[in-house]
Amino acid sequence: xxxxKELLELLLPxxxxxxxxxxxxxxxxxxxxxxxxEKNDTSLFISKKVESKGFHNEVIIEDFPLRGKLVxxxxxxxxxxxxxxxxxxxxxxxxxxxxxxxxxEFATFLKEINRYQ
Numbered sequence: 001x002x003x004x005k006e007l008l009e010l011l012l013p014x015x016x017x018x019x020x021x022x023x024x025x026x027x028x029x030x031x032x033x034x035x036x037x038e039k040n041d042t043s044l045f046i047s048k049k050v051e052s053k054g055f056h057n058e059v060i061i062e063d064f065p066l067r068g069k070l071v072x073x074x075x076x077x078x079x080x081x082x083x084x085x086x087x088x089x090x091x092x093x094x095x096x097x098x099x100x101x102x103x104x105e106f107a108t109f110l111k112e113i114n115r116y117q
Contacts, residue, residue: 011066012073019091020075038091040080050080051087083084 008092009019012034020036027033040052063071080089 012063016073016075027069030069031081032066033074034071037076038079042080044091045064045080045089048089049083051083053079053081053088055079056090 004022005017007024016036019041020038023035023037025032025034028071042050042052055078057076059075059077061073061075063073065071076092081087082089
């Protein structure tokens with residue numbers, strides 16, 4: 001593989017790889033923690049002039065286990081401010097399955113395997 005982005009694309013939900021920067025990881029006997037922060041990409045705010053104003057509190061999401069280790073994605077979402085109106089803005093990421101702390105993909109997978117038991 002050419003770089004770590006290609007590896008991340010195989011292991012993680014595509015919205016994470018495309019819109020977040022991988023910072024670091026930590027590994028212990030039972031857990032793999034992967035840390036990300038949202039890229040400073042203002043292209044989705046087409047009709048507004050915005051500037052980055054830091055991050056929201058970190059969110060921890062459980063994802064598919066890898067090699068017998070529980071995987072937790074630590075995600076810091078960015079917050080922006082509209083330069084003209086001073087309104088605080090954020091993107092609406094629907095990455096967490098409603099009522100859980102799991103990615104939608106992982107929650108769907110668990111729901112599906114539960115049908116066959």
